[in-house]
Amino acid sequence: MSIATDNFLKALYLLRDEQVAAVMGTQLAARLEISSAAVTDMARKLAERGLVAYTPYREMELTGAGEELALKIIRRHRLWELFLQQVLDMDLKMVHEEAERLEHHASEELMNRIDVFLGHPDFDPHGEPIPRQSGSLPEANGLLELQQAEPGKNYLVARIIIREPEVFDLFARYGIHPGQRLQVIQCYDFDKSMELEVGRRKVLLSEGLVQKIFLNPLN
Amino acid sequence: MSIATDNFLKALYLLRDEQVAAVMGTQLAARLEISSAAVTDMARKLAERGLVAYTPYREMELTGAGEELALKIIRRHRLWELFLQQVLDMDLKMVHEEAERLEHHASEELMNRIDVFLGHPDFDPHGEPIPRQSGSLPEANGLLELQQAEPGKNYLVARIIIREPEVFDLFARYGIHPGQRLQVIQCYDFDKSMELEVGRRKVLLSEGLVQKIFLNPLN
DNA sequence: ATGCAAATTTAAGTAAGCTTAAACTCAAAA
DNA sequence: TTTTGAGTTTAAGCTTACTTAAATTTGCAT
Numbered sequence: 001m002s003i004a005t006d007n008f009l010k011a012l013y014l015l016r017d018e019q020v021a022a023v024m025g026t027q028l029a030a031r032l033e034i035s036s037a038a039v040t041d042m043a044r045k046l047a048e049r050g051l052v053a054y055t056p057y058r059e060m061e062l063t064g065a066g067e068e069l070a071l072k073i074i075r076r077h078r079l080w081e082l083f084l085q086q087v088l089d090m091d092l093k094m095v096h097e098e099a100e101r102l103e104h105h106a107s108e109e110l111m112n113r114i115d116v117f118l119g120h121p122d123f124d125p126h127g128e129p130i131p132r133q134s135g136s137l138p139e140a141n142g143l144l145e146l147q148q149a150e151p152g153k154n155y156l157v158a159r160i161i162i163r164e165p166e167v168f169d170l171f172a173r174y175g176i177h178p179g180q181r182l183q184v185i186q187c188y189d190f191d192k193s194m195e196l197e198v199g200r201r202k203v204l205l206s207e208g209l210v211q212k213i214f215l216n217p218l219n
Numbered sequence: 220m221s222i223a224t225d226n227f228l229k230a231l232y233l234l235r236d237e238q239v240a241a242v243m244g245t246q247l248a249a250r251l252e253i254s255s256a257a258v259t260d261m262a263r264k265l266a267e268r269g270l271v272a273y274t275p276y277r278e279m280e281l282t283g284a285g286e287e288l289a290l291k292i293i294r295r296h297r298l299w300e301l302f303l304q305q306v307l308d309m310d311l312k313m314v315h316e317e318a319e320r321l322e323h324h325a326s327e328e329l330m331n332r333i334d335v336f337l338g339h340p341d342f343d344p345h346g347e348p349i350p351r352q353s354g355s356l357p358e359a360n361g362l363l364e365l366q367q368a369e370p371g372k373n374y375l376v377a378r379i380i381i382r383e384p385e386v387f388d389l390f391a392r393y394g395i396h397p398g399q400r401l402q403v404i405q406c407y408d409f410d411k412s413m414e415l416e417v418g419r420r421k422v423l424l425s426e427g428l429v430q431k432i433f434l435n436p437l438n
Numbered sequence: 439a440t441g442c443a444a445a446t447t448t449a450a451g452t453a454a455g456c457t458t459a460a461a462c463t464c465a466a467a468a
Numbered sequence: 469t470t471t472t473g474a475g476t477t478t479a480a481g482c483t484t485a486c487t488t489a490a491a492t493t494t495g496c497a498t
Contacts, residue, residue, distance in 0.1 A: 004455060025476065038456055040477055057463060057476060087306075088332045101324040110317055113307045223485060244446065257486055259447055276446060276493055 003104045006073050007032060008042050009051060012062055013070035024059055071131040076103040076111055078124035078131075083114050085125040092125055092168050123178070125168075127161035127212070146194065146213040151184045154218040161212040174203045181218060222323045225292050226251060227261050228270060231281055232289035243278055290350040295322040295330055297343035297350075302333050304344045311344055311387050342397070346380035346431070365413065365432040370403045373437035380431040393422045400437060 011031045025043070029036040047054040051066035062070060080099035084090040090098065106114075112133070115121075122138035124130055129138045140159060149155055157180045162168045171177060175198050185195040185202060192207040205213075230250045244262070248255040266273040270285035281289060299318035303309040309317065325333075331352070334340075341357035343349055348357045368374055376399045381387045390396060394417050404414040404421060411426040424432075 002454075026474090034455085035457060036476065037458080037478080041455080044477095084329070088329065088336060090329070090332060094326070094328065098326055098329055102321070105320040105324050107313070107317055109313065110303070110307065110309070113309060117307060221484075245444090253485085254487060255446065256448080256488080260485080263447095 001069070004042065005046065005051075006104055008046065009062065009066055009070040010073045010077070012052065012060070013067060013074065016061065068135055071135050071137075073103060075131040075133075076106065078128060079111055079114050079118070079121075080106070081124045081126070082118055082121055082130070086118065092162070093165055095125060123159045126163065127159045127214075140214055146184075146210050146215055147187075147192070149184045149215055151186060153183065155182055155184075155215040156180070156218050157182060157213060158216045159214040161214075167209070167212065170209070175199050175201065176203070176213070182215075220288070223261065224265065224270075225323055227265065228281065228285055228289040229292045229296070231271065231279070232286060232293065235280065287354055290354050290356075292322060294350040294352070295325065297347060298330055298333050298337065298340075299325070300343045300345070301337055301340055301349070305337065311381070312384055314344060342378045345382065346378045346433075365403075365429050365434055366406075366411070368403045368434055370405060372402065374401055374403075374434040375399070375437050376401060376432060377435045378433040380433075386428070386431065389428070394418050394420065395422070395432070401434075 008028070011028055015027055015031060025036050025039045029039045032039070043052055043054045043060050046052040046066070047060075050063055051069060052060050053063050054060045077099045080102045081095045084095045084098055085092060115133070120132075121130055129140065131137055157176060157178050159178060160171055160176065162171070176182070180198060183197045185197055187194050192210065194205050194210050196203045196205065227247070230247055234246055234250060244255050244258045248258045251258070262271055262273045262279050265271040265285070266279075270282055270288060271279050272282050273279045296318045299321045300314045303314045303317055304311060334352070339351075340349055350356055376395060376397050378397060379390060379395065381390070395401070399417060402416045404416055406413050411429065413424050413429050415422045415424065
């Protein structure tokens with residue numbers, strides 16, 4: 001499997017995942033930064049290999065086999081991201097582009113060692129789920145949304161969704177990161193903001209921020 | 220810089236290093252597993268870029284700039300090898316081919332983090348020197364050859380040259396690895412073999428094995 | 439000094455993964 | 469229902485890093 005193939009399958013999977021609708025060539029071309037002619041070309045080749053369902057002038061989507069491969073690549077990407085951040089202390093801003101290259105070049109064996117080293121993690125540093133070796137995805141709904149937490153009880157931050165770099169910095173400043181213990185002080189129903197205790201500091205979060213945090217109950 | 224370029228420069232450096240003589244196309248072709256026509260092609264291109272000194276039908280060698288680049292690539296390779304072995308506990312037999320791929324795809328920033336993580340190491344798991352960021356090579360002659368060690372004194376193993384996988388296994392079985400403390404019990408001058416104490420075990424090494432071990436005096 | 443074999447170079451061709459530009463399709467508006 | 473333009477495909481061409489096969493050079497042995 002070539003890098004171009006890897007990237008095509010990955011982009012197709014993620015694009016489909018982000019929107020709910022099917023994926024058209026132009027979007028793929030934009031995301032992969034190639035011409036739409038190249039997309040058509042690739043689609044035809046991957047269709048021959050049974051990885052993409054494709055009829056000329058129609059939308060395309062991954063076949064079962066294609067999705068399986070896409071998930072493997074995404075697994076590699078997210079494991080690398082987490083490894084680079086947690087073990088080598090790389091800046092979250094650099095971690096994506098680094099993983100973007102490394103994901104294509106590590107052996108299965110190495111990826112499994114990284115997985116073990118990290119303790120079979122469920123989420124990458126952006127809060128995105130890391131597909132398992134089996135191809136299954138960890139479900140965030142095993143987790144509790146912060147909105148539903150009971151004031152007074154203790155929780156562990158399990159996952160924070162970080163699509164914007166500023167958000168990471170903000171949470172970092174308040175000491176909110178996976179593994180951190182926290183308690184809900186109060187919920188303000190009128191605008192759905194919340195007051196938390198993190199460490200021994202009190203923090204006030206807007207609804208938008210609250211929705212990015214998922215918890216595990218403690219004891 | 221492409222992967223092909225990386226590999227060409229690296230092979231040219233290492234080949235030159237192994238033998239003392241200049242390097243001919245056929246040897247390069249053999250090592251890189253490409254045709255000699257491809258070697259000529261590459262040589263011409265790299266000569267244009269000022270990385271290789273090349274005149275048709277003559278031997279070729281690296282220019283200053285070429286050697287600088289070769290050392291950078293070798294640095295990456297050896298840092299990866301050590302990282303994979305020490306941090307991710309990969310088998311020494313797999314470490315080379317893994318590093319062979321990763322060396323081309325990690326950023327300078329990542330390599331430096333790996334270097335720091337490992338404590339700016341001087342030698343890779345095969346005992347080969349790791350070029351520094353500056354391009355200089357750690358000299359093994361800061362180290363003591365085992366032959367010259369004084370019986371009774373304590374030493375730390377600094378470097379073991381492992382070109383054959385069996386040798387690694389052998390040393391591993393006797394607990395001999397970088398960082399290990401040892402003492403010389405006796406030298407047998409008639410065949411230059413030696414008896415050592417490693418941990419609390421006594422070990423008898425042939426001359427060939429003795430020559431692979433380099434030491435730092437302890438206190 | 440000459441011829442020969444080995445090594446090297448040239449020439450021509452291949453494959454992947456692109457590009458641009460022209461041709462085509464299709465669905466939706468007129 | 470015809471037109472239109474956005475989106476897609478086809479066609480032709482490029483680059484890199486190879487390949488094989490034929491031509492060339494070299495240095496060594498005679």
